[in-house]
Amino acid sequence: MSIYLPIAELSVNIFLLLSLGGVVGFLSGMFGLGGGFLMTPLLIFIGIPTNVAVATSANQIVASSISGTLGHWRQGLVDFKMGGVLLIGAFFGSILGIWIFSRLVAIGQIDTVISILYFALLTGIGLSMLIESSKVIRDRIRRKSVKRKIHYHNWAHRLPFKVRFYKSKLYISVIPPIIIGFVIGILSATMGIGGAFILIPAMIYFLGMPTSKVIGTSLFQIIFITALVTILHATTTFAVDAVLAFFLILSSVVGAQVGVLAANKLRGEEIRALLAIIVLGVATKIALDLLVEPNEIFNLSVIRLVF
Amino acid sequence: MIKQLIILFYFLTGVLTPSISIALVIGSDQEEIYIDANFSGEELLVFGAFYSDPSQSRDSKSDILIEVVGPPEDVALRKKDSYFGFWLNSKSVTFRDVPGFYYLSSTSELTDEFLTNNQIGLLEREKSEMIDWSSLTTDWGSIINEKEKEEFFNALIRTKQNDSLYKQVSDEIEIIDGNLFRSYIDIPNTVPVGEYTVNLHLIIDNEVSQEYSYKFMVTRVGIEEAIYSFSKNYPFFYGLISLIIAIIIGWSGAEIFKRFRRI
Numbered sequence: 001m002s003i004y005l006p007i008a009e010l011s012v013n014i015f016l017l018l019s020l021g022g023v024v025g026f027l028s029g030m031f032g033l034g035g036g037f038l039m040t041p042l043l044i045f046i047g048i049p050t051n052v053a054v055a056t057s058a059n060q061i062v063a064s065s066i067s068g069t070l071g072h073w074r075q076g077l078v079d080f081k082m083g084g085v086l087l088i089g090a091f092f093g094s095i096l097g098i099w100i101f102s103r104l105v106a107i108g109q110i111d112t113v114i115s116i117l118y119f120a121l122l123t124g125i126g127l128s129m130l131i132e133s134s135k136v137i138r139d140r141i142r143r144k145s146v147k148r149k150i151h152y153h154n155w156a157h158r159l160p161f162k163v164r165f166y167k168s169k170l171y172i173s174v175i176p177p178i179i180i181g182f183v184i185g186i187l188s189a190t191m192g193i194g195g196a197f198i199l200i201p202a203m204i205y206f207l208g209m210p211t212s213k214v215i216g217t218s219l220f221q222i223i224f225i226t227a228l229v230t231i232l233h234a235t236t237t238f239a240v241d242a243v244l245a246f247f248l249i250l251s252s253v254v255g256a257q258v259g260v261l262a263a264n265k266l267r268g269e270e271i272r273a274l275l276a277i278i279v280l281g282v283a284t285k286i287a288l289d290l291l292v293e294p295n296e297i298f299n300l301s302v303i304r305l306v307f
Numbered sequence: 308m309i310k311q312l313i314i315l316f317y318f319l320t321g322v323l324t325p326s327i328s329i330a331l332v333i334g335s336d337q338e339e340i341y342i343d344a345n346f347s348g349e350e351l352l353v354f355g356a357f358y359s360d361p362s363q364s365r366d367s368k369s370d371i372l373i374e375v376v377g378p379p380e381d382v383a384l385r386k387k388d389s390y391f392g393f394w395l396n397s398k399s400v401t402f403r404d405v406p407g408f409y410y411l412s413s414t415s416e417l418t419d420e421f422l423t424n425n426q427i428g429l430l431e432r433e434k435s436e437m438i439d440w441s442s443l444t445t446d447w448g449s450i451i452n453e454k455e456k457e458e459f460f461n462a463l464i465r466t467k468q469n470d471s472l473y474k475q476v477s478d479e480i481e482i483i484d485g486n487l488f489r490s491y492i493d494i495p496n497t498v499p500v501g502e503y504t505v506n507l508h509l510i511i512d513n514e515v516s517q518e519y520s521y522k523f524m525v526t527r528v529g530i531e532e533a534i535y536s537f538s539k540n541y542p543f544f545y546g547l548i549s550l551i552i553a554i555i556i557g558w559s560g561a562e563i564f565k566r567f568r569r570i
Contacts, residue, residue: 004346004496006527006534011347011496059549063557070561108385112395227550234538234546242534242549243344249553253560260564290393296469297387297394298462302380302499303401 007241008052016046017244018251025064025252027275029259030266034061034194034222035252037125041118041282048244050111054101055233055240056248057192061226063249064256065194065219072216079167079213082177083221086199089178090225093185098232101190105237108301112290117191119286125197126280133272140269168209168217176206181221189229194222338521340494341528348496351375351523354489357509370414371480371488372508374427377408377472377525378501384463400459401446407499409467410492411475413510414482425515427508471495500525 004011020042028035036057043053072078104110159173180202184195199218203209209217234240340349353373381403388397411427421427447456467473471493480490502522509517527535538545 002345002347002496004342004344004531006531007538009497059553062550063553063560066554066557067561070558108383108396108399112393116393230550230553231543231546234549235542238538238542240538240546240549242538242545242552243530245549246552246556249556253556257560257564292394293389294387294394296466298459298466299385299387299396300463300466300470301383301385302407303383 003243003247005048005052005241005244007239008048008244010047012046012048014247017247020046021060021248021251022255024248025255026259026262027255027278028064028068028252029256030263030271031259031275034065034196034219034226036061036191036193036226037118037121037197038279038282039248039252040114040192041122041286043244044114045285048241049239050114051101051105051233051237051239052241052244054114054190054192055230055237056245058188058226058229058233059240059242059245060248060252061192061194062223062230064252065222065226067253067256069216069219069223072219075216077213077216078220079165079209079217080220081163082165082168082170082203082207082209082213083217083224085163085174085177086181086184086217086221087224089181089183090185090188090221091181091228093182093187094189094225094229094232095185096182097186097189098229098236100186101233102236104190114191115286115290117187119283119290121191121193121197122279122283122286126276126283129272129276129279133269133276136269137273168207168213170208172207180206181225184221185225188222188225189232192229194218194226196222339524339526340498341526342500342531343527343529344531346496346531348498349494351492351494352489353492353505353507354487355507356487357517368415368512370417370510371482372411372413372417372427372506372510373480373490373492374412374506374508375408375410375492376504376506377406378499378503379404380407380499381405382463384459384466386459386462399448401448402463403446405463407472407501408494408503409473412479412490412492413477414480414488416477421513425508427506470497472497494525498525500527 001014002011003014003017020039024035024039024042027033027038039060040053040057043057044050048056069078101110104113159175161174162171163174164171180199184199187193187195187198196215196218199221200214203214203218204211230240340351357369357371381401382405383399383401385396385399387394389395390397464473472495474493479492480488482488502524504520504522507519508515526532534545
């Protein structure tokens, strides 16, 4: 059974969409990620045009991060003030990101740039997850407990415009969070990701936020940034496909809840290592598409329909 | 589901002499192809009948030619080149008003000469040495070399063929009882919406004897049309509604599962 997507202007198998959303949702529920970094490239693999994949992915992340934020919010693990400061940067970053995106569409380089960005992002994510999980597995075998520093003092604490973030027990300058938000905003608009993968380590290592508050705060921030990106894409690139988004959201929300349940029952590190391998597999596929001489070196895109 | 577009195409002969007289009877139960939520491409049926003129010599050859031309569109064709091992888009050409869909089928292989003389076809230019650039408005960009232009033109046709949007065949028309013909034309799910023209030609001894044309529409309908036009006319509200749907499903999903887990 297939469904015609009105904005992508092609029909796809409905079960393919549902299983794609379900699997990405499952992984995101299990690891507490947005899943956009897998959703966008997988959509492109199944033939969805790049701009539609990016814009619709952003829309889907709104739903999955709302689901996630609710849980953290109830437990008081969201630093709204920090989220708000990050959003100031993200607001301007995503506007710049949309502008870059539209320019790349106009000069016909969007596919290439998205491929390169995704290759870099996925390789980084995949390798760091693989190293992290293998370290944990090794330590567990050696029965060694890993001690982590809770608070880092670095350059972020020496800049002006210091503000007190009570929830995170921080007294730092607003400049680093605004810059981080700005960068995430650009990436979100151009790649259709929430950016948790970059945001979370940045919040821990650059801002020195307590780990317990990081996930909730980043999810909270991602709701608004992806919401903004969705609106910006809908109004400038016209690439948000509501039908595609609907099926992805429905299946990913269910998948995410199952993933949360599974996370409580399964051992994390082995699955994390497996996810790392999936991520690296996707990265390899993207790299091959860039490096291997294509069968058809010409590609056609319709720029104006009469109708 | 086969929606049929029925064309009865009668060539009645010998009623009025000396020239061949023709009566056309056109029956059509549908003049539109609808793109709805279930649309996954369609088969367009074209059929009819033709009668040979008795005054015609017995060894003369009759052929049927069916041409389907889709609505014009502007396309950007980009060529990839290798830069430091990476295959990146480099040169780009914009073709204006090329058919979004093109299909040509005949009962026997037609020569390029015939097609060129009768101004039929688009794909035959791929083979012919004399390329008629004048019929296309093209923005060649940085390309000035004739050979490169031809390479781009051939690539335009090839990429369209790969997407099943351009096709030229000589074995898809079924002839039944010598003067009834029938052909199923594949309309893939990626076809552009708009007005399509079907041209039928009866060819006798390599001369076009009779021509007949009719049009049909490919239209978005129902929810597909509603979503598409809403997204173009009210993009802000379209984005907002997409968001609201995401929020509702995301929120309620979390709530439903929270209750489910408590049980």
